[in-house]
Amino acid sequence: MKKILITGANGFIGKNLAATLEIQGYQLYKLHSNHTIQHLREYASKVDFVFHLAGVNRPKNPTDFKTGNTDFTEQLIQILNETGRKTPLLISSSTQAGLASSYGISKKGAEEAVEKYGRESGARVYVYRLPNVFGKWCRPNYNSVIATWCYNISRNLPITINNPDSQLSLVYIDDVVQEFINALHGRQNEGIYGYCEIKKLFTVSLKELAQRLQFFKDSRTTLTMTNLAGDFERYLYSTYVSYLPQDEFGYDLDMKHDNRGWLAEVIKSENAGQIFISRTKPGITRGNHWHHTKVEKFLVIVGEAVIRLRHIHNDHIIDYKVSGENLMVLDIPPGYTHSIENVGKTDVITLFWANEIFDPERADTYFLEV
Template sequence: MRIAVTGPEGFLGWHLRCLAFSRGIACVPIARSLLGDPERLDAALDGVDAVIHCAGVNRGTDAEVTDGNAEAAGRLAEAVRRLDRPVRVVYADSVRRSDDTAYGRAKRRAAATLAGTGDTAAAFSDVVLPNLYGEHGRPHYNSFVATFCHEFAQGRRPTVVQDGEVALLHAQEAAAVLLEEAGASGRRFVEPKGEPRSVTETAALLEEFEVEYRDGNLPELTGRWRTTLFNTYRSHLFPARYPVPLTQHVDGRGALVECVRVSAAGGQAFVSSTVPGAARGEHVHLRKFERFVIVSGKAEIAVRRLFSDRIVRFQVDGADPVAVDMPTMWAHRLTAFGDQPALGFFWSNERYTPYDADTFACPVDDPSEAT
């Protein structure tokens, strides 16, 4: 399957592209500039089986919100009508569509526009998403979860202005529904359910993460809610909070370093040596937590966020052990250098299972997944 995604640099669009990459699905990014250029847009849509519409405007004046959403949906609908074959249209709608606000009205109008795109009127999925959270959400824009994570990352304690229960869905789960609908048939109205969590409960759990993690301790990583929220929180810390310093206890017998202190979790630990010039990794995880600690020798740890060409590099030395925790959806690699092998300790919160390894080949130095 070959899909096109509007809003590819946005929060949901980026998560969708990450999941598509992990599944080997060709994904054509449709930036806002393409929506305004019919000739280039038609060329971009050539050969796609489905279009997933994630682009939208949810902040600004009423006119900006209304016009921005209508314009994006209208231009996409026109492009689909110009194609000489049926293409499935999947719309990333919002639970706020029922609100009597500019945003709610704009979402309903966009859905109606996309649902009537000629031959695709019978090949349309309206996916009404609940409140989303996940890695690299924009504070004060995408969700209160992103705002709270940002505040804790900046050393501030966020204030809960209004409590209440909110249905929350991780962006990767939302992306999975959108991809499933891209391969569906017929006219469909889909409402994925989020997990009910209160605002104060979410803030309290994030504060627990902050208290534990500021000293290098790992919180309890059992259950999807705790793990996905912790990975979301960590995305707001990277790379400023890394590497994590570890205390080395030295006496006449030698040295001792505590590599992992975790409240409760399953997982797996292993040790490997890497000869100078050799590399390990060159892959990416969507959900798995991994900690790297070099206890002997020297190495470089390089990481790159998917669909970006910016590489963050850490030079680590076993003489002064530190921990570098791999952010989810960032390709990473460890390369040994110096005159002796690098001995590394690695810990993951999941045991390795070949049928669900959550490990996808991805070179750090080659952002080819973006093309």
């Protein structure tokens, strides 16, 4: 198994990359900002591949751009040359490389140093010009709008939108990590301009981004989940949840209590219906109604019950005895009146799914005893 050096291992991309490589069994040498050049020399002499992720993007002094990006990259390459091992090198650069800013100029200088190293040594080199990267473990209130907004919105803190129509180009951290590992194995994705790229690119306006993140926050109250069929929505939701305050991972549900027990809605989706749960006391029957269109699934997870169904146009009753000891999901077709009776000595806990969100204005629920 290859030995890997990661510079900037304590950074956003570095932490995610290291976590994945460790799972896959690689031996890692992690260079942090508090390490010395001697550490770098020691690690460089041992490794088979270098992920160069260290860099400076928000220094106090603009001259530190060159020091932290161009100069440090050149120093790394000098040390690699001293080993005489032609160690492959991947650098995470930026789509701002080459722009007329101190940051852009310094990133371009680092790219050129890496390209020269490849030409002169014969080592494999990979230059990835990354747009905005988002995902877990990115530092909020630093240089990532998504990290900052996820952090602030989840804590009821204000966010600033100067130009709502401004478009962000984004790649997700897991896609970046996978692409870097592809390059490790010589399967990099090369773009048309000679730089390596992440295949999956997303574009979103600041206005739309803010609306989506606010929807995620509100979903704990509305219980309505967004459509997660698309990769971006799924990735963004995962990112948002990773920024929740640690003492607010949990949230209470509205439990409707009556003489039968209680019932609570758990989660709703315009695309996938809703889930709810009930607790029913011994001897109690719930239901005795039917639906024109609504389909439900019943799953008793604790206790013993009998679920009864009858087509509303005949008298034939269908019984299903169910138990939390032998899980059975029961489909409740439209046009069948149905009930569930607790026939045991303990409370019954039932998980329900319906193919649509309950709307009290059009409940599609009609009382009829089984």
